[in-house]
Amino acid sequence: MSIGELIGGRDGLRIPDPRQTSVSVHTYLRDLIISGDLPPGTQLKQAELARVLAVSRTPLREAFRMLQEEGLISAEPNQRSRVVGLDAEELDSLYAARVTLESLGARLTAGKLSREELRSATAAFREMERTYKAGDMASWTVAHRSFHRLLVGRCGATVLRTINSYAQQSERYVRIDQNQHGNDFSSRQAEHQAIFEAVRDGDGGAAVAAMANHLAGTARRVVDGLSNRAPGHGTPCVDAALSLLLNGCSTT
Amino acid sequence: MSIGELIGGRDGLRIPDPRQTSVSVHTYLRDLIISGDLPPGTQLKQAELARVLAVSRTPLREAFRMLQEEGLISAEPNQRSRVVGLDAEELDSLYAARVTLESLGARLTAGKLSREELRSATAAFREMERTYKAGDMASWTVAHRSFHRLLVGRCGATVLRTINSYAQQSERYVRIDQNQHGNDFSSRQAEHQAIFEAVRDGDGGAAVAAMANHLAGTARRVVDGLSNRAPGHGTPCVDAALSLLLNGCSTT
């Protein structure tokens, strides 16, 4: 399957600022990978992509380097880059780190959000309900992303970047989750509400517990879904992280 | 201060594989930044750097994009890139994440190292003692890095990449720590030993406790050292992370 065919139905590349074409290309390709339009294993040929996107190879190669640094594509010398896929094991450890980091982020953020930020979080929460009921999952994803980002907003720029990167990585597989378990929305929304209230009220412990349980639940469903086609092996890493966050290191 | 002068005393750029000049340039520049030879705020001019390193701008710009993705340099359109510096607050949150992630890594690795890996860790441990007594801090850093990496070796490729990135970021500031507190080597080495034994014996809880305490101690010294020139504000993020790892989320 050629790249031109794969992205044929999508919106084309937008370059709002011609001074940073490589950034636009990077964002565009990242979205293609995260959305699943470029499935794992897809070969990315520089010349073909440059022709399809109507940019030269120079900014394209810079975008490749950024994607490579994020772990989304592979890059071996003189070999075509490929979209990287995660197996169940890797996804388990990724989610374990995500559970841990976002829980820490929620704890560091608890009680520190401004009135303005709290209002934004509430708005995102309501937007999630609205878009879900309307079946507009694309907008739901945007609101969901914004909601989670606000609730870990005080953990420093570097850590925030990592959390975003992990969220993007795992978002590729959440799509599976959404399709398979589309009807337990209300319980997930209740989890979101619990996180929000704990962070709003400055209860760091509750924020950690709520965030950890929420993400661990997602992780279990996603990894299970991925394992349907392969031998399932559970989520040992996520379980370890969850136990660590809830009970501390005393319980081995 | 020009770049030529800053790196004049150092070894030049080595390009072992001419097929990946950009990777060599990336590694070289990263080392320069981490070592402090390029202090925060240093302007990086593409043309000048390309001339000094005897490479063209193409691989140089790819290296810049990778450094930017790692948060080591800033990149605004049509502006010179600058080496990014961390303030005490950002360093605190970075270390909080590092404490959390590496403790998780140690837990996931506990009891899973092969005999070969355990031997390598022991060798690195002894090398740290030898090089420290010999005053060869460059070699000590290499051994120390290797030691820490081995003890979190089973936490998945993505997380391992993050841990490495964080370690590099903070390594820039540990140098200060080494100079100021060079004489408590024995206690730090005891901490290293405690981590090693817990991981070797498969005691996940002890591994977490040992790793968390070790890194938190380093964090406090480093942040304190950084705050000498600025108003000190302690390490609230690291303290929160440490409490979370040791006691779980029940204690707020």
Place this chain on the structure above:
DNA sequence: TCACCCATAACTGTATCCACTCTGGAGGTG
């Protein structure tokens, strides 16, 4: 002394060229 302006320098993107490497198929060999 300070504010402003302009020439210079620097960055970005594009295009093109060349060297090197890898891939995949044709053809030969056992």
Place this chain on the structure above:
DNA sequence: CACCTCCAGAGTGGATACAGTTATGGGTGA
């Protein structure tokens, strides 16, 4: 028929030149 070798074409990586745009810094005038 399976396997190997070899080679042409495709692909990547790097160097260089050029155009357009912007920041910078020093000189000038108030």
